[in-house]
Amino acid sequence: MWDTSKDYRILVANHAREQYLNIIQTASFRGNWNKKLAIETAKNMNSDFQSLSYSYLEGDDLVNSPDVAAIIEKGEKIVECLGGDGWNKSFISNAPKEDKEKTIENVAKVRFFIDSVLGLKDRLALGPINDPIIGIDIKVGEIMSVTKHPNADSLMICNVNLGKRAITVVTNDLNVKEGNSVGVSLLPPQSFMETTSEGMFLGMDGNILKEVEGNLGEMPKGIPMDSLNETRNLVEAFLK
Numbered sequence: 410m411w412d413t414s415k416d417y418r419i420l421v422a423n424h425a426r427e428q429y430l431n432i433i434q435t436a437s438f439r440g441n442w443n444k445k446l447a448i449e450t451a452k453n454m455n456s457d458f459q460s461l462s463y464s465y466l467e468g469d470d471l472v473n474s475p476d477v478a479a480i481i482e483k484g485e486k487i488v489e490c491l492g493g494d495g496w497n498k499s500f501i502s503n504a505p506k507e508d509k510e511k512t513i514e515n516v517a518k519v520r521f522f523i524d525s526v527l528g529l530k531d532r533l534a535l536g537p538i539n540d541p542i543i544g545i546d547i548k549v550g551e552i553m554s555v556t557k558h559p560n561a562d563s564l565m566i567c568n569v570n571l572g573k574r575a576i577t578v579v580t581n582d583l584n585v586k587e588g589n590s591v592g593v594s595l596l597p598p599q600s601f602m603e604t605t606s607e608g609m610f611l612g613m614d615g616n617i618l619k620e621v622e623g624n625l626g627e628m629p630k631g632i633p634m635d636s637l638n639e640t641r642n643l644v645e646a647f648l649k
Contacts, residue, residue, distance in 0.1 A: 417544035484526035572626025
């Protein structure tokens with residue numbers, strides 16, 4: 410039986426919702442958006458997640474359940490409440506200079522929540538997998554640029570192309586180069602010395618995998634299982 414109460418995909422998406430509510434109620438986002446409805450809609454997701462967590466449905470019955478559909482529908486509504494397509498760029502461009510980096514971090518966390526919700530059906534379609542890594546997306550990326558972190562000699566800032574969008578990843582591997590093909594875990598964003606990282610490169614022993622196989626923006630192929638260990642740990646830490 411598929412124990413949905415312990416499914417990492419559902420747990421991560423719901424925890425991201427709670428983080429989103431903490432941010433959206435306190436952050437001073439500037440722009441044309443409906444804060445009240447953006448909060449109310451996310452709060453109304455709670456009953457959908459509770460029902461889904463204890464549905465004990467399996468297979469297509471779970472994937473196509475009314476609860477999953479309701480969560481995704483509310484996620485799409487939240488995007489409209491935030492300002493529709495380009496909401497994230499609007500919030501960042503309207504932020505005062507002194508609040509820019511904190512706004513970038515908060516926007517990244519909001520986007521993580523939205524991605525977790527809108528991608529929930531596709532993740533559940535992979536079947537009953539009891540592994541923390543199933544709670545987030547792992548994609549093939551191409552490093553487009555690398556710069557030294559302005560506040561930390563031991564860190565590098567990478568602009569990474571995921572096909573449909575680009576993200577920023579902060580890494581402690583000083584040997585990363587433009588053109589490296591990497592595996593990226595799209596983890597809950599974190600700020601490292603005032604620079605927000607939206608994911609983590611797969612790797613082992615302090616070195617990232619730099620020749621990952623697979624299509625850009627899709628799941629990598631043939632990666633060592635050990636390269637996922639840190640991702641597992643960070644997903645578990647997020648849920649705690």
